[in-house]
Amino acid sequence: MAVAAPQTRHAEHEGPPVRPTGRRRWTAGGWLRVAWIVPLAFLLVPVLVLALRHWLSYPSSPFSVLNPLDDSGWNDDFWRFAKQDLQPLITTWTVVVPFAFLAGIGGFDYWAYWISGRPTRPEDHSGHGARTWRDYFRVNTDHKVIGIQYVVTTIIFFIAGGLLAMFLRAELAKPGMQIVDPQGYNGLFSVHAALMIFLFIIPAFAGLGNYVIPLMIGAPDMAFPRLNALSFWLLPIAGLMMLSSYLVGPFAAGWTNYVPLAVQQPEGNLFFQMGVQWAGASSILTALNFLVTIITMRAPGMTFWRMPLLVWANFATSTLVVIATPFIAGSQFFILFDRVLHTNFFDAGEGGYPLGYQHIFWFYSHPAVYIMMLPGFGIVSEVISVFARKPIFGYRLMALSLMAILILGFSVWAHHMFVSGMAAWLRVPMMVTTMIIAVPTGIKVFSWLATLWEGRIRFKTPMLFALGFVSMFVIGGLSGVYLGSIPIDIHTSDTYFVVAHIHYVLFGGSLFTIYAGFYYWFPKMTGRMYNEALGKLHFWLTFIGFNATFFPMHWIGVRGMPRRVADYDPQFANWNLIISIASFFLGASTLVFLYNMLVSWRSGEPAPGNPWRALTLEWQVSSPPPVFNFDEIPQVVGSPYEYGVRGARHAVLNGAPTTQGREAAPMEESVP
Template sequence: MASAPGVNYLNEKSGLWSWLTTLDHKRIGILYMISVMIFFAIGGAFAMLIRYELFAPGSQLVDGATYNRYMTFHGAIMVFMVIIPGIPAFLGNFIMPIMLGAKDVAFPRVNLMSWYCLMIGATVAFISLFYNGVDTGWTFYTPYSITTKNGTTWMVVGAFIIGFSSILTGLNFIATVHKLRAPGMSFWRMPLFVWSLYSTAILQVLATPVLAITLVLLLMERLMLVGIFDPALGGDPVLFQHFFWFYSHPAVYIMILPAMGVVSELIATYSQKTIFGYKAIALSSVGIAAVSFFVWGHHMFVSGQSEVAGVVFSFITMLVGVPTAIKVFNWTATLYKGSVKFDAPLLYALGFLFLFTIGGVTGIILAVVGVDVHFHDTYFVVAHFHYVMVGGTLMAIMGGIFYWFPKMFGRLVHDGMARLSFVLIFAGFNVTFFPQFILGANGMPRRYFDYIPAYESLNKISSIGAWTIGIGFLVGLFVIIHGLLRGEKAGPNPWNSRTLEWQTPSPPPHENFITQPVVTAGPYEYR
């Protein structure tokens, strides 16, 4: 059913109810966008409180118990509700079916259900606030998480339900990629964003169930005292860490792989050049996904696991470094002899490459087992994973939002303001997190509410940087709102991109294309 001209997915139906019951992947993508932005604001507020408390030694604002709640909520919200659904469920939901030339994802009802899972899970997790909060850290390490008396049970149930959201999204994407590609869209003609989402979906489907069972066991532990993780009853607290990281290490790649996909699109479009080493980038995503299942022990070098295990996990972790390095080199090579336009999305992509490279090499430093014994659980680790998660994934989300904004809403954002948001976030980010490498090298352990005076000056710098990031994201929010209300009307393909989503009107009609597209060439044919 072809839509009438001027009718698109946004104005086809109206009213809140039509949004809450929609089966259109684009509308569900927008629902995710709104919820993720709200969660990000809450998680960000906790980050600001954390940096306020750490501005100086001693108590600035709250006591240690409250600080631990801030830190837990910051981590849990950002990981489970922002970074994991951020790119796949929001950008991926909106863009991937269009990129494949499909009318929707394979299972639209499951897609909507997965959004409801996220919302219900998040609500349940927030109920813990009324039960004295949660102070376990987002990792829920036993036996502390068994003995602590507060709302941890609610948070665990919430994370369990959110896990289903992630599983269902992954399942949907795998089926979509396999079953709903347009005629002519072979695997080797899929855009790299789709490849990255496909690899991510495999991880979501294979890893998240292990988190689910781990959380179930933790619940049983809290409610029925089953003792599997409790040393007092003959259980093993370290087993929990094995289970937890068997999920949570692949989850790290659930967080970063889609970001790599976004960056591939941005680099190709803004340099108007075919991606260098398309197959290498596509396969390295799958390679990273595969190897990521065998590196969980590098989170546990000092946990009391055997020395042999430590060495083996160190070795396999090194292997993950290779495909990651390949990607970075290929992106850099793509710029060579290109036609590079410095729009805000490209700046975000370059920012990603800058920060992700630093995050990557520090990751190698942490994977060297003899050195990690010193760095483990210090601010060096905190800095490293923020360089990857914020410097990597959030940069890509911001770049992706501004890149696909005209497609989503049919309007252009103010590029100058978007670039300003980039400058603030990028500068603030480095000011915040680079000093934390030095703090960590000097031995400041993480999750410290108070610290010895020697660490004061670097913490002050870090806090000032954090507030700069906060301002940068507020500018970003302003750019989005301004673009929605006042943005210039955009044509179907403002960036002259070759991928399929730009070959349909902006915003797209209900079933994405006016006529079924037939694919005859690869996604980056800039000749």
């Protein structure tokens, strides 16, 4: 992958960092060290595990079968036991090999220096900033490099997840089984969902936030740059782990992975449990970093009520991540222990409560929906305000509604379990909170509409995606209200109606905002403009393909097609064929996006510092920004959304105001 645009114009001040040469290249952090340390760890694990099991005299150890005097042992018996033993082996591999990789690439180097009492050279910026494309493949502490690393990695997993979806739709184009067997089909949708949720939507927002947040709040970097680098490198580990479940047969119990089915599944399921741990660790560490950065590193004058809404949104999201993510870690640990250590956390026959898993799982996974939505709300607020050339309508209420969603988000989890047989009394309270959470969400939608009102709307690609998001998200939100109503949910839960709903929320909702964010900050990140015509083409193809694919799913769901089925009743054949064709169209529309991004990154027009005439701080520096973002920390003097207010300004940078004129007026209500 060629990164044509020179990442920084200030690089010449720095001088290229001197990389180790000769034999030291093998011991210094980097891919050469990975090349020997990972295979070493990979080989060491079976030796350790088998030796330990042999020592503890576990009966199923292959060693107990592998008697050198008994040549029959090498045959079927050995492999039968070896296969049973794959579970502890896989578990240990999935723990040890990633650590070996991280140690190899250099993720722990500084901490090792610190631990051993060697100088940690805080002033050493050799791992900071990108001078060549090679720097994107190293442990880099620059939040801008990490942001791009994140975005590119997530797009790769997005393509992988999307291809799985194409296979899904190909299988469903006709009733009966054509392409995969039922277990393979279950694997397809499980891996598709896991990749899209844990490896695309959540980290894509983390990546955009990583790039933009420090710039927006006027900070030179994140609070913990090395932790930031580490949390990025956890991500490809998680994604490759989930994909590598295909080596032993993919995990196939859905991304919800309900017990007891998950415990009963083949060993591929372990890759999901461990993959979630690594992805979860990555997002917790990033969220922690965001929170500390936003709290402690805002520029002077950047009070909470002057923060751009994206910063607010990331603040709320990060709080959700920090508080909720441990619950999915816990839930997957329980399954892991049930599988590998033969515990019985949720086995009714052993005094467990079978629905306990679902409660723990959804206590994370419902807030996770907001983890996947709130940053999108932030992006859309930025984009709509800039391209409608108007202050965001009701800024404070927008920020407060984010906080309301954050708090209410923890009180609605059991609406996923209305028909699960859980305590009946819990249903109505959960329905009420679910309905109430529609109110702050509605406030946001109405405020965006009011921001459009009497604006001067420019239909650039990010704006198209933002507007597409508002309309699609309203559909997804309203179908969410249907599902929140218990009687309707009794009929529609676990049908294609739910499939339609989540795709309207996560595709029409989250993905549209991610696209909006990609296009909006593309000039800032790469220093080049994307092709506007291709961007618009991409939007319309996606918008049409998306609706043609997912809208009919509402109807076939209500008519009686359950979800997660490899085969279905012939009465739904025509609609499924239409949906499949539309989905291929939708898949193809992504190629326009990829082409646009790649070609524009290589040879797009050079971007000016502020192509959108936006007021927020990231647009007040060059595109791409200097290595340390600002030559001196800006002084914030007003709201970030004062479009059309004569003489108002957001910040003073290098002694010059971001816009000319008189002092910013205090925020006040005004009606035309």
